[in-house]
Amino acid sequence: xxxxxxxxxxxxxxxxxxxxxxxxxxxxxxxxxxxxxxxxxxxxxxxxxxxxxxxxxxxxxxxxxxxxxxxxxxxxxxxxxxxxxxxxxxxxxxxxxxxxxxxxxxxxxxxxxxxxxxxxxxxxxxxxxxxxxxxxxxxxxxxxxxxxxxxxxxxxxxxxxxxxxxxxxxxxxxxxxxxxxxxxxxxxxxxxxxxxxxxxxxxxxxxxxxxxxxxxxxxxxxxxxxxxxxxxxxxxxxxxxxxxxxxxxxxxxxxxxxxxxxxxx
Amino acid sequence: xxxxxxxxxxxxxxxxxxxxxxxxxxxxxxxxxxxxxxxxxxxxxxxxxxxxxxxxxxxxxxxxxxxxxxxxxxxxxxxxxxxxxxxxxxxxxxxxxxxxxxxxxxxxxxxxxxxxxxxxxxxxxxxxxxxxxxxxxxxxxxxxxxxxxxxxxxxxxxxxxxxxxxxxxxxxxxxxxxxxxxxxxxxxxxxxxxxxxxxxxxxxxxxxxxxxxxxxxxxxxxxxxxxxxxxxxxxxxxxxxxxxxxxxxxxxxxxxxxxxxxxxx
Amino acid sequence: xxxxxxxxxxxxxxxxxxxxxxxxxxxxxxxxxxxxxxxxxxxxxxxxxxxxxxxxxxxxxxxxxxxxxxxxxxxxxxxxxxxxxxxxxxxxxxxxxxxxxxxxxxxxxxxxxxxxxxxxxxxxxxxxxxxxxxxxxxxxxxxxxxxxxxxxxxxxxxxxxxxxxxxxxxxxxxxxxxxxxxxxxxxxxxxxxxxxxxxxxxxxxxxxxxxxxxxxxxxxxxxxxxxxxxxxxxxxxxxxxxxxxxxxxxxxxxxxxxxxxxxxx
Numbered sequence: 001x002x003x004x005x006x007x008x009x010x011x012x013x014x015x016x017x018x019x020x021x022x023x024x025x026x027x028x029x030x031x032x033x034x035x036x037x038x039x040x041x042x043x044x045x046x047x048x049x050x051x052x053x054x055x056x057x058x059x060x061x062x063x064x065x066x067x068x069x070x071x072x073x074x075x076x077x078x079x080x081x082x083x084x085x086x087x088x089x090x091x092x093x094x095x096x097x098x099x100x101x102x103x104x105x106x107x108x109x110x111x112x113x114x115x116x117x118x119x120x121x122x123x124x125x126x127x128x129x130x131x132x133x134x135x136x137x138x139x140x141x142x143x144x145x146x147x148x149x150x151x152x153x154x155x156x157x158x159x160x161x162x163x164x165x166x167x168x169x170x171x172x173x174x175x176x177x178x179x180x181x182x183x184x185x186x187x188x189x190x191x192x193x194x195x196x197x198x199x200x201x202x203x204x205x206x207x208x209x210x211x212x213x214x215x216x217x218x219x220x221x222x223x224x225x226x227x228x229x230x231x232x233x234x235x236x237x238x239x240x241x242x243x244x245x246x247x248x249x250x251x252x253x254x255x256x257x258x259x260x261x262x263x264x265x
Numbered sequence: 266x267x268x269x270x271x272x273x274x275x276x277x278x279x280x281x282x283x284x285x286x287x288x289x290x291x292x293x294x295x296x297x298x299x300x301x302x303x304x305x306x307x308x309x310x311x312x313x314x315x316x317x318x319x320x321x322x323x324x325x326x327x328x329x330x331x332x333x334x335x336x337x338x339x340x341x342x343x344x345x346x347x348x349x350x351x352x353x354x355x356x357x358x359x360x361x362x363x364x365x366x367x368x369x370x371x372x373x374x375x376x377x378x379x380x381x382x383x384x385x386x387x388x389x390x391x392x393x394x395x396x397x398x399x400x401x402x403x404x405x406x407x408x409x410x411x412x413x414x415x416x417x418x419x420x421x422x423x424x425x426x427x428x429x430x431x432x433x434x435x436x437x438x439x440x441x442x443x444x445x446x447x448x449x450x451x452x453x454x455x456x457x458x459x460x461x462x463x464x465x466x467x468x469x470x471x472x473x474x475x476x477x478x479x480x481x482x483x484x485x486x487x488x489x490x491x492x493x494x495x496x497x498x499x500x501x502x503x504x505x506x507x508x509x510x511x512x513x514x515x516x517x518x519x520x521x522x523x524x525x526x527x528x529x530x
Numbered sequence: 531x532x533x534x535x536x537x538x539x540x541x542x543x544x545x546x547x548x549x550x551x552x553x554x555x556x557x558x559x560x561x562x563x564x565x566x567x568x569x570x571x572x573x574x575x576x577x578x579x580x581x582x583x584x585x586x587x588x589x590x591x592x593x594x595x596x597x598x599x600x601x602x603x604x605x606x607x608x609x610x611x612x613x614x615x616x617x618x619x620x621x622x623x624x625x626x627x628x629x630x631x632x633x634x635x636x637x638x639x640x641x642x643x644x645x646x647x648x649x650x651x652x653x654x655x656x657x658x659x660x661x662x663x664x665x666x667x668x669x670x671x672x673x674x675x676x677x678x679x680x681x682x683x684x685x686x687x688x689x690x691x692x693x694x695x696x697x698x699x700x701x702x703x704x705x706x707x708x709x710x711x712x713x714x715x716x717x718x719x720x721x722x723x724x725x726x727x728x729x730x731x732x733x734x735x736x737x738x739x740x741x742x743x744x745x746x747x748x749x750x751x752x753x754x755x756x757x758x759x760x761x762x763x764x765x766x767x768x769x770x771x772x773x774x775x776x777x778x779x780x781x782x783x784x785x786x787x788x789x790x791x792x793x794x795x
Contacts, residue, residue, distance in 0.1 A: 088720070095692045119726050120688050125719035158385055162360045189390035190353070196384050423650050427625050454655035455618070461649050
């Protein structure tokens with residue numbers, strides 16, 4: 001009983017190797033973005049911010065996420081690496097209000113991550129980073145894209161949702177014609193297409209490109225993309241697509257890379 | 266590949282026999298209203314507007330819906346007839362915002378209906394109208410109603426929902442007494458009733474009437490009725506009930522006719 | 531048929547032994563509070579207000595609820611006792627708008643409770659109070675609590691939801707130290723704790739206490755507690771916990787008593 005009594009005061013970790021405080025809403029967005037592809041991930045706790053890289057088990061898609069220390073209310077870290085279960089972390093963050101601050105503290109001794117929401121403290125067992133599949137080498141991702149476009153995230157949401165009704169894959173391409181960006185999904189009876197002219201695009205680096213992608217993956221990737229913002233799509237011929245956008249009011253960035261499907265016809 | 270590149274610019278249909286543009290919200294209400302009874306329907310594309318008539322497979326209920334060309338931002342048609350899958354059309358319209366304009370264009374050559382939402386274009390295969398069951402002859406619907414009332418749609422919603430808790434059928438009637446309109450549902454243990462006086466009615470043509478109706482049908486019919494408006498109920502003795510109301514800001518009208526159930530007791 | 535016509539005018543009960551009128555929202559809160567523990571209950575219709583006492587079938591938790599006649603728009607009763615099915619009553623109240631007035635009238639002859647929402651009347655068969663399990667004797671609840679705290683309901687909600695993620699039981703306690711109130715849940719891998727200092731508490735009667743409770747029960751009890759208010763927790767050593775709060779703008783009170791679990795370790 002006396003042990004319990006001791007435990008009952010909120011645990012104070014002295015000189016933690018990682019302590020960070022940020023809005024629950026931002027923390028949730030980070031978790032949700034990575035959880036779209038994997039259930040567990042390694043988080044690198046860099047001196048200037050956090051860095052996550054992960055690839056789905058089939059190695060079809062990867063995500064790279066950086067959040068600068070400026071996105072945090074307070075931030076201190078000395079370069080460690082932790083492994084976390086994203087579903088559990090997501091549940092825990094669910095008890096906080098949108099604007100409430102959440103404090104993460106790493107207890108180096110017990111290897112638990114303390115997540116404090118108000119006076120509530122959740123102590124989560126970490127996962128050995130070595131037991132989590134290594135993310136792919138970023139140098140693998142140096143593709144020679146033919147062109148890029150920046151589009152409003154509403155357009156991305158709309159073409160993915162509409163295509164998903166008729167087909168299980170989607171062609172995304174660029175032409176040098178009047179409508180430089182296009183999307184096409186062909187189903188058994190119905191088709192969906194989108195063709196954007198220069199005026200509909202926020203930015204354009206013209207090129208000629210066409211690749212086919214899985215709608216299951218695109219739908220998973222699309223879900224956490226914030227509405228009312230912009231996403232940069234980099235494209236090539238039978239090459240992966242790269243989707244890049246900002247989070248945390250510009251203090252964070254996300255980059256998804258999705259491999260093409262081999263054309264079915 | 267060159268074929269695909271051609272396809273990739275948004276399809277332009279020249280001189281279509283039908284082209285119409287209207288708010289997504291209005292289009293959705295039209296589809297929802299007919300989908301309450303059938304999964305597929307014929308749409309008559311009249312010069313002055315669209316006309317739909319359909320009856321459920323058991324021929325217990327029918328719906329007649331008219332939307333005048335004035336409800337559309339642009340409208341042109343030359344009297345054709347198309348067959349559509351309402352569930353698919355409803356899914357497609359789901360990607361549009363409430364106030365967004367949707368353009369429907371009939372491609373007479375491919376017999377596909379092009380549905381454009383912003384720069385997105387969905388090409389839906391039509392159904393051969395001959396393969397869709399003929400709607401009943403409207404002259405069958407010339408019943409000699411004993412009386413009519415106009416009530417607020419909230420009252421209709423409330424009595425249908427409440428009755429559905431206790432029973433599977435509902436008596437709707439009129440008397441020449443102090444409360445000219447009434448509804449009664451008798452369950453095994455609990456009863457529900459509603460009796461409206463002249464003051465509670467928007468309009469009244471008095472009469473004496475009473476018929477029993479299926480709550481499954483009434484609930485399906487009730488769902489798409491817009492709130493905050495008025496519905497005209499025409500009633501007789503052991504006769505069908507007719508429910509009429511306006512949609513599309515008065516530029517469209519809906520008429521459901523539901524056959525009575527034979528009294529169970 | 532003439533019988534039906536007679537029934538069709540809204541039933542008037544003359545000199546009912548109980549008639550009460552109140553906001554749908556308040557009525558729903560009362561039902562929901564008791565329904566957290568039982569499906570049927572006895573309601574005592576006192577001259578000054580209603581009184582409900584009920585215990586769950588396992589006799590682990592009980593609820594005592596009083597609503598003063600001042601919470602009602604009109605109230606008259608002469609001390610009767612009725613038995614009601616809470617699920618059915620909850621469904622019926624579901625058809626009313628939040629602010630709409632609901633009138634309850636007891637038909638002593640038919641032993642039905644008439645629930646009127648606008649012009650709609652629902653007549654619900656009552657349950658014989660003798661067929662409903664007797665609530666426990668309140669004198670059983672005279673525990674010698676060691677201390678009490680009053681906390682914001684958001685804190686209660688948060689610690690119950692967070693603990694529910696890691697464990698199936700929860701220790702709630704008080705110490706005489708700096709953080710006089712604490713909660714602890716220990717799961718297989720993760721722990722949750724909350725420790726509140728004097729400043730975080732709305733009121734404090736200090737003491738030393740610790741008991742273990744089932745999270746299934748606490749979650750059920752927590753659900754109907756109104757947000758943005760205060761709850762008084764009375765605690766002892768291996769004793770039941772008492773949760774008290776106000777409803778109906780202070781004209782009603784709720785008291786849950788939950789028995790402790792025997793410590794599992």
